[in-house]
Amino acid sequence: MRKFFYRSFIELTNKRWTSFLLRRFVQSGISARFIPSYIKTFNINIAEFEKEAAAYPDLHSFFIRNLKEGMRSIEGAEGDVISPVDGMLADTGIVSKSLNMKVKGKDYSIEEMLGSSEKAEAYEGGQYMILYLSPADYHRIHSPLSGRVIDRWDLGRHSYPVNELGLKYGVRTLAKNFRSMTEVDHGTGRMCLVKVGAMFVNSIEYTHEGEKWEKGEEVGYFSFGSTVILLFEKGKFHLNEELKVPVKVKMGGLIGKISRN
Template sequence: MKKRLYKNMVELTRNPLYTKMLKTFTASKLSGRLNRSFVKVFDIDQNEMERELHHYRTLNELFVRKLKSGVRPVTADEKTIISPVDGLLSQIGTINETATLRIKNKDYRLSTMLGFEKAVKRYSGGIFMLFYLSPRDYHRIHSPMNGKVVKRWALGKYSEPVNQWGLLFGDQPLAKNYRLITELEANNKRMAMVKVGALNVNSVHPVHLKETVEIGEEMAYFSFGSTVILLFEKGMIHPIFDETTVNYAIKQGQKIAELE
């Protein structure tokens, strides 16, 4: 019962009134009374949290919690690509030559997701990886590699749920939801990190504004659970997973590929 309630709180509809009420509540001290229950229902590991549970005054503070130093070790190898988040590596696949991604038996147009035709051409034939974050996961987003920040941009205004039903019945939520996109360059090739909001207003908050980024460096966080999509140019990486990988539990910092 409680788990269903909490899921309803983070897997939202496009009703702006409900969204505003929910955001107000989760930022209130009253919501902090749910923290212990939330941790128990979703089996969150308190030993990893930066602070003890009673220090989080609201449900939102708990949701965007940081972790203790060292609990997500990163291999600082120039060729290593790591997972940017905790969650499920939900899907890995090839971006076909018509620039669409086949996700959960549904086609997503790269032109809609990225908004720039030049970027669309760049990633055609490359590899995409889809990461889904559940309410229990650590919701901060880190760089998957060392690189130069080439471009940052935001698209979309409203967001539909990105859970199983949202992906099945929504209007291309992964391509049309509010999203922040960061494009990185390494070895003269580019990758794009698409951070997809799950609330009908901005739920993605950037924290990195430098011109370069190091592997494992924090780049943004979600104030509500959502999805990260990595797009790689053709020939840029060699994944350690194949296209049969579905819903593989993964931790931020875990190796997912190597640069070619």
């Protein structure tokens, strides 16, 4: 029964008109009044802000805020992989032969998520990593490695929550939500960076449209907290053994290494 009511509520509220109204509100000057309480509620570190909190004209501008220069450092050597976001590295594992990844006891289809059996098959036996961004986190996305963009595509319309309830009661949230994929050739293989939209605000904006990505440079942002999934081909990525998942990570922090064999 709880599952039924939860899904019914999401279906009723997660529509184009509700998303439109919420977007209008967070981009209005009225929403700026809520910034101080938002900071307090989520215990956000204002010392990292590029600007004073009062300088943001609305909640949307605050959500996509930049950090002061030097607040994040890019760790590791040339072949190392960094976290593309601030967030929780909530899960990692191996893509199964049936092209699934298991999250919170559920199997998620890589093929459904990517929208292509050909794309999915490239990651069979490879590593997946799931990073959740909370509403309190820095929402900008950076390149986890250096490489050449070989494809970009978007899928999905609505977005279910990607919090614990959303994963438990939602309808294949990570594979069904609005999502935007970027596939990158890093020299010895491919990586796919999947950006999954959050409830209500599906906006995933690119700030870098070029074909060349440099490790650590900004490539886009979420308009609200959401999820990033990284996919690596079999044998091409080695997880940082010091990470004990689940673990909070910062953008630029070392999460693994690309195999050059």
